[in-house]
Amino acid sequence: MNLLDRLNVDMKEAMKKKEKQKLSVIRMVKSSLQNEAIKLGQELTDEDALTVLNRELKQRKDSLHEFEKANREDLAAKVRDEITILEIYMPEQLSEEEVSEIVKATISEVGASSKADMGKVMGAIMPKVKGKADGGLINRLVQQHLS
Incomplete structure (x- = not known):
C-alpha cells in the first residue's frame, strides 16, 4: 500500500473516531502531496512522497524548537502531537x-x-x-x- 492509499484509509478512520488532530495532520500531508504532484506535473513516486513527508516533519521540528525557545508550551504540545502522527508514516529510523x-x-x-x-x-x-x-x-x- 503506498503512502497516499494509507493516508486515505487513516483519514477515514480518524473521521469515524472523531480524532480531530490526526485528521488535520493527514489532510495537511495530503494537501502537500497533491501540491507537489501538481508542481512536478506527474504522479508522485514513493521517493517523492517521502521527500514531502520529510519536509513536513522538518517544518514541525523547526516550529517546535521556536515554540520551546519562546516558552509557548501550548503551541509546542500541539506540534509535538503532529510530529508523533507524522512519524507513523516515516520509514523505520536507522540506529x-x-x-x-x-x-x-x-x-x-x-x-x-x-x-x-x-x-x-x-x-x-x-x-x-x-x-x-x-x-x-x-x-x-x-x-x-x-x-
Whole structure:
C-alpha cells in the first residue's frame, strides 16, 4: 500500500473516531502531496512522497524548537502531537550505530580524508539514508569520522 492509499484509509478512520488532530495532520500531508504532484506535473513516486513527508516533519521540528525557545508550551504540545502522527508514516529510523557504519563505508567509498571532503561525503550518503536518518545526526557523524 503506498503512502497516499494509507493516508486515505487513516483519514477515514480518524473521521469515524472523531480524532480531530490526526485528521488535520493527514489532510495537511495530503494537501502537500497533491501540491507537489501538481508542481512536478506527474504522479508522485514513493521517493517523492517521502521527500514531502520529510519536509513536513522538518517544518514541525523547526516550529517546535521556536515554540520551546519562546516558552509557548501550548503551541509546542500541539506540534509535538503532529510530529508523533507524522512519524507513523516515516520509514523505520536507522540506529546511530547503523548510520555510523554507513558513514564509514561511504567515506572509504569516495576516498575522503579531511573535512574539506565533507560535501562529497554528504552528497553520497544522503540518497542512501533518505528518510531513515536525521540529517543533523549524519552531519555530526561525518564530521567525527573525518577529523
